[in-house]
Amino acid sequence: MHIDPVNILKDHDLKHTKQRVRVLEEIALDTVAISQPELEKKLGKEIDRVTLYRILNTYEDKGILHRIMDMNGTANYAICSSSCTEHHHHDEHVHFNCSNCQKIYCLDVKIPSIKMPPGFTASSINTTAYGICEKCSAGMKAD
Numbered sequence: 423m424h425i426d427p428v429n430i431l432k433d434h435d436l437k438h439t440k441q442r443v444r445v446l447e448e449i450a451l452d453t454v455a456i457s458q459p460e461l462e463k464k465l466g467k468e469i470d471r472v473t474l475y476r477i478l479n480t481y482e483d484k485g486i487l488h489r490i491m492d493m494n495g496t497a498n499y500a501i502c503s504s505s506c507t508e509h510h511h512h513d514e515h516v517h518f519n520c521s522n523c524q525k526i527y528c529l530d531v532k533i534p535s536i537k538m539p540p541g542f543t544a545s546s547i548n549t550t551a552y553g554i555c556e557k558c559s560a561g562m563k564a565d
């Protein structure tokens with residue numbers, strides 16, 4: 423998937439600032455999600471923590487990024503599919519958290535629709551699978 427940060431900002435009516443572009447660039451580099459501490463480490467020299475936090479919140483709000491909590495309770499971020507809009511995320515796919523490399527993958531696997539009891543309205547459903555990812559399994563076999 424090719425990601426053009428400047429276009430994404432334009433599509434979501436966000437003013438493009440150097441810092442906003444940098445955050446998106448960094449997240450778009452890899453197909454796996456990136457954790458907030460990792461982002462802080464990579465962008466720490468250019469963007470302070472508070473600004474980074476604010477940018478991530480804006481992106482989540484606007485339907486640009488979705489947040490996935492890993493097994494340690496750390497927030498990870500991945501680029502949304504184009505069907506996400508402001509306040510309406512449609513990232514109903516399964517996430518995979520590898521217990522070996524700790525990476526979080528957005529899998530192209532749809533979460534089956536789950537029927538809620540009367541009176542309960544779910545705004546989002548998170549499904550995270552834990553185990554060993556493709557890359558780690560391959561590495562283990564090679565040894």
Ligand SMILES: [Zn+2]
Pocket residue numbers: 485486487488502503506510511512513
């Ligand atoms: Zn989304």
Ligand SMILES: [Zn+2]
Pocket residue numbers: 520521522523524525554555556557558559
């Ligand atoms: Zn792995």
Ligand SMILES: [Zn+2]
Pocket residue numbers: 488490500513515517527528529
């Ligand atoms: Zn995802």
